[in-house]
Amino acid sequence: MLYTLKNGTSVTIRKPTTKDAQAIVSIISTADTENLFLARNPGEFRTTVEREEAVIEGVLADEDSTWFVAEYEGRLVGQCSVGLVRRSQRYRHRAEVAFVILKDYQGLGIGGKMMEECIKWCREKEVTQIELDVVTANQKALSMYRGFGFEVTGTLPNALRYTDGTYADEYKMVKRL
Numbered sequence: 001m002l003y004t005l006k007n008g009t010s011v012t013i014r015k016p017t018t019k020d021a022q023a024i025v026s027i028i029s030t031a032d033t034e035n036l037f038l039a040r041n042p043g044e045f046r047t048t049v050e051r052e053e054a055v056i057e058g059v060l061a062d063e064d065s066t067w068f069v070a071e072y073e074g075r076l077v078g079q080c081s082v083g084l085v086r087r088s089q090r091y092r093h094r095a096e097v098a099f100v101i102l103k104d105y106q107g108l109g110i111g112g113k114m115m116e117e118c119i120k121w122c123r124e125k126e127v128t129q130i131e132l133d134v135v136t137a138n139q140k141a142l143s144m145y146r147g148f149g150f151e152v153t154g155t156l157p158n159a160l161r162y163t164d165g166t167y168a169d170e171y172k173m174v175k176r177l
């Protein structure tokens with residue numbers, strides 16, 4: 001889907017294809033060097049394009065989860081995932097989301113458009129509750145999530161441990177649909 005951003009430029013939010021494998025690997029490994037809010041240390045995300053292609057094929061075949069990528073000015077600059085937290089009946093009203101946008105492209109509204117696509121997917125799947133975990137110091141992400149109506153429902157202390165021995169807490173956030 002093509003969206004116009006607040007600065008008048010446009011972004012396409014779409015499902016990935018296997019041709020995007022290299023770009024997705026690059027986004028994830030670059031983002032790991034750009035901030036302290038993601039799951040891995042820099043250099044920890046190691047895969048091959050072939051393996052990533054297989055992962056994308058798996059995602060595209062899965063009814064219970066999906067990915068979206070953001071294509072901006074001819075290149076992929078972001079990726080997100082949305083999927084049921086578990087597949088059994090008692091959990092099928094709950095989905096979780098995760099987002100990453102390369103630093104140079106943050107703040108343009110691209111994350112917001114990805115969130116809109118995720119919410120659309122959730123509504124189609126009759127999900128009634130969207131959940132995420134976010135480092136408590138991640139102001140940019142918190143601002144976006146609050147803007148979409150997510151509320152903090154709890155805090156997990158020491159959720160992440162960094163190489164220097166310090167820790168970060170995470171909020172659990174929930175948005176009801």
Ligand SMILES: CC(C)(COP(=O)(O)OP(=O)(O)OC[C@H]1O[C@@H](n2cnc3c(N)ncnc32)[C@H](O)[C@@H]1OP(=O)(O)O)[C@@H](O)C(=O)NCCC(=O)NCCS
Nearest residue numbers: 037099100101106107108109110111112134141143144147
């Ligand atoms: C967090 C992240 C995904 C946000 O994406 P982004 O493209 O930078 O964010 P956007 O420009 O779409 O949104 C930022 C602002 O628009 C607001 N916004 C965007 N769409 C909105 C909407 N539809 N409704 C309400 N508010 C909206 C957000 O609240 C936020 O407000 P602010 O101006 O007060 O900061 C991105 O910065 C990122 O990838 N960061 C690094 C990795 C990361 O932290 N991932 C999240 C881990 S939990």
